[in-house]
Amino acid sequence: MKALQFAIGLLACLPPTTAWAQRIDLPPEDQIVAILDNHPTVAAAASRVDAAKAQNDMLRRGPHEVTISGSYIRRTVDREGGYDEFDTTIGRAFRLPGKANLDRKAGALGIEVAENRAEDVRHQGALILSNLWYDWLTAAQLYRNDVETVQLLETAANAVRRRRTLRDAGDLDVDQARAALAQARAQSAVSLAGREQARAILAATFPDLALPMEAPVLAEPELPALPLERMRDLVIERSHEIRAADREAQRLGVVSQRVRADRIADPTFGVRLFSERGGMERGAGLVASLPLGGGYRRAAASQASAEASAARFDLANIQRAVEATANADLSNARTRLRVWNDTLDAVTSSASAADRTARGQALGAIDLSDMLYAQKQAHDARRTEIEARGTAVRALMKLQIDSHSIWVTPGDN
Secondary structure (H helix, E strand, O other): OHHHHHHHHHHHHOOOOOOOOOOOOOOOHHHHHHHHHOOHHHHHHHHHHHHHHHHHHHHHHOOOOOEEEEEEEEEEEOOOEEEEEEEEEEEEEOOOOOHHHHHHHHHHHHHHHHHHHHHHHHHHHHHHHHHHHHHHHHHHHHHHHHHHHHHHHHHHHHHHHHHHHOOOOOHHHHHHHHHHHHHHHHHHHHHHHHHHHHHHHHHHHOOOOOOOOOOOOOOOOOOOOOOHHHHHHHHHHOOHHHHHHHHHHHHHHHHHHHHHHOOOOOOEEEEEEEEEHHHOEEEEEEEEEOOOOOHHHHHHHHHHHHHHHHHHHHHHHHHHHHHHHHHHHHHHHHHHHHHHHHHHHHHHHHHHHHHHHHHHHHOOOOOHHHHHHHHHHHHHHHHHHHHHHHHHHHHHHHHHHHOOOOOOOOOOO
16 A cells, blocks of 8 residues: 555656546547547537527528519509509618628627537536446445455354354354344445446446446546646636637627617618509619618617626626636545545555454454454445545546546547
């Protein structure tokens, strides 16, 4: 265990080599990236990017189209007879200067919003995958530890029964050994249930992930190549959530300008052709129309302005939330590593005490109850170390995922 502590200290002193070294207890990175890219939530977000691109194309083209209208009339005049009369108007509305440019800006910003939200959805999926994966590995490691404890206590119980046959142990000793063994078996059953539940949730959430029959051994925490403080800064610098909120605030600001500009409605220009009195009167002319804005357009402009203001406040709130997440990630990574390091000392001390009491009990110098208590302490210390190891690994993984240092798409950073 002291060698493990030395290794942790050595890792902190090593110069950075690569931004991300593949952990031995994780699937290959390319497999994880493909699984995240194919997840339904990520695919849905990609479809929303396509929708934003289509909306951008709509805004660039504008909402106005050519309109054709016409009429046919059969007119009858006394003492003259009947006449066929018709008229046709072809017209189109045109955006006033400046409106098209605002529409193009809003459409381009909408694409950026959708793309950043898609990346954030993928980021959340990576966090879920990491947590579920290490839930499974931690539960499996706890089960292995409990199975080893059961095997150890089974050996102790068999030894006590043999000693009772030789009249070197009493019924109380046998009962104590059986009780300790039963508790260990119960704990092992609970751990097995936890392992199977964790595997089932992981398999259902990420069915494309090929799970081995046995969970990999939970490896020790590994410090990333970059300093933890730098990774904390990257959490903020690379946050797609902040980028999405910033672009959305900009987009709604442009939309607000566009709605204010629309208080002066777009004019419609066209050509009118007509034929009257059976063709005796024919003509062509220009037509124009201009809607006169009123209270509705004023209210729409006020609404758009309020929404743009709300988006700016949302951006400020998200910036604070991401900064809080970055600070928590840094603090959690440091403290969880420290906690795990402390549990190594407890494992070493309790294991040494368990070995000494076992030898003393075999020589008859220590009571069985003392030996069983020491074994329980060693067992609990190992469980605590495993749980602390899993928590530390998860904390470091979260910092790396939040800083977009691992499992990223090309060009994400």
